Amino acid sequence: MTFITVNRAAGHEDAPPRIGVLLSNLGTPDGTGYGAVRRYLAEFLSDRRIIEASPLIWKPILYGPVLTFRPRKSGEAYHRIWHHDRNESPLRTYTRDQAEMLATRLAGDNVPVAWGMRYGQPSIKQALHELVAQGCDRILLAPLYPQYSATTTATANDQAFRALMRLRNQPAIRTLPAFADHPAYIAALGRSIMARLETLDFKPQMIVASFHGLPKVYVEKGDSYADECARTIVALRQVMGYDAQMMPLTFQSRFGPAKWLEPYTAPFIESLPAQGIERIAVITPGFISDCIETLDEIGNEAGEDFIKAGGKELALIPCLNNSPDAIDLLETLVREELAGWLPRKPAAATG
Numbered sequence: 001m002t003f004i005t006v007n008r009a010a011g012h013e014d015a016p017p018r019i020g021v022l023l024s025n026l027g028t029p030d031g032t033g034y035g036a037v038r039r040y041l042a043e044f045l046s047d048r049r050i051i052e053a054s055p056l057i058w059k060p061i062l063y064g065p066v067l068t069f070r071p072r073k074s075g076e077a078y079h080r081i082w083h084h085d086r087n088e089s090p091l092r093t094y095t096r097d098q099a100e101m102l103a104t105r106l107a108g109d110n111v112p113v114a115w116g117m118r119y120g121q122p123s124i125k126q127a128l129h130e131l132v133a134q135g136c137d138r139i140l141l142a143p144l145y146p147q148y149s150a151t152t153t154a155t156a157n158d159q160a161f162r163a164l165m166r167l168r169n170q171p172a173i174r175t176l177p178a179f180a181d182h183p184a185y186i187a188a189l190g191r192s193i194m195a196r197l198e199t200l201d202f203k204p205q206m207i208v209a210s211f212h213g214l215p216k217v218y219v220e221k222g223d224s225y226a227d228e229c230a231r232t233i234v235a236l237r238q239v240m241g242y243d244a245q246m247m248p249l250t251f252q253s254r255f256g257p258a259k260w261l262e263p264y265t266a267p268f269i270e271s272l273p274a275q276g277i278e279r280i281a282v283i284t285p286g287f288i289s290d291c292i293e294t295l296d297e298i299g300n301e302a303g304e305d306f307i308k309a310g311g312k313e314l315a316l317i318p319c320l321n322n323s324p325d326a327i328d329l330l331e332t333l334v335r336e337e338l339a340g341w342l343p344r345k346p347a348a349a350t351g
């Protein structure tokens with residue numbers, strides 16, 4: 001095996017230890033055209049943490065019908081939500097903003113922040129090399145998923161470890177645990193949802209919580225994701241004073257024919273007008289940044305289907321994105337995890 005030596009900043013030999021933070025998220029295509037989306041989906045859907053079926057069975061399906069038809073459909077959806085002014089997806093914009101804004105908060109502690117995507121660009125490997133080149137010999141890997149899943153948190157960390165395997169001088173590593181019911185996450189969610197509800201010109205009869213789904217069999221095999229979603233929603237209902245009827249838990253984004261976690265968001269929402277529930281809000285606390293799943297699958301598709309089924313209003317409540325609440329949360333989580341590496345200090349108040 002050949003090891004890579006990433007050149008560190010000049011003078012590092014005598015420098016004290018330097019901490020770095022690597023924010024990672026899922027990733028996104030480089031464009032909305034067929035080729036860019038196909039490349040992204042090919043990388044994503046070749047991950048054995050995502051599709052556990054034997055490659056002998058899965059690869060012909062992936063390189064046959066899936067990568068023939070899905071890129072066009074997904075590309076159209078990405079086009080609808082694309083940040084055309086920056087020519088990038090919302091997920092990339094918000095992840096970069098989070099890294100840059102967190103870097104400002106940590107600048108006084110001399111802690112650089114890099115960001116990388118599990119699939120697509122910039123890669124987790126690039127982000128890691130960037131930190132090492134800045135002289136970081138202690139790195140916190142921070143996958144930006146509130147709820148743990150092997151298909152998200154673990155595969156993001158796996159990718160960092162793959163890059164670490166090749167380094168001759170390997171930094172010390174910590175990983176940020178998921179934060180499903182961390183009081184700072186629940187408080188930030190509660191505040192941002194309340195603030196947005198106050199701006200609506202109607203009073204929702206129900207606030208549907210929609211999380212990204214997962215194949216049921218992964219949960220049966222031990223993935224803690226479903227429990228973590230339940231912990232988020234139980235804590236959120238408690239701080240907001242809602243019961244399960246007012247804030248039901250649903251799962252979206254089913255992919256393929258297998259059974260996924262239920263109830264499925266789309267049929268659940270479409271069934272509401274027949275029960276006299278015509279005005280709803282939808283929250284997506286499984287994501288800290290808006291993306292194709294929230295903006296298109298809920299904001300566009302579910303919104304249209306709800307109206308077709310007789311609904312009057314559906315308001316999609318934004319994720320934390322690049323709000324001061326989001327950066328306060330990230331600063332709190334990161335500082336907590338750096339205890340022992342950094343002196344303890346509360347997150348800066350944003351006022």
Ligand SMILES: C=CC1=C(C)c2cc3[nH]c(cc4nc(cc5[nH]c(cc1n2)c(C)c5CCC(=O)O)C(CCC(=O)O)=C4C)c(C)c3C=C
Binds near residue numbers: 028050051091215225
């Ligand atoms: C078997 C397929 C998939 C599993 C398992 C899965 C788990 C999973 N994903 C997220 C978060 C996101 N997924 C996103 C997009 C997306 N997800 C899948 C499939 C699976 N996800 C696909 C094919 C896509 C691409 C879009 C499409 O073609 O429909 C995104 C958004 C990315 C963006 O650029 O906006 C996120 C975020 C979680 C949290 C999760 C398991 C818990």
Ligand SMILES: [Fe+2]
Binds near residue numbers: 253
């Ligand atoms: Fe997904």
Ligand SMILES: [Fe+2]
Binds near residue numbers: 253254292297
């Ligand atoms: Fe989707």
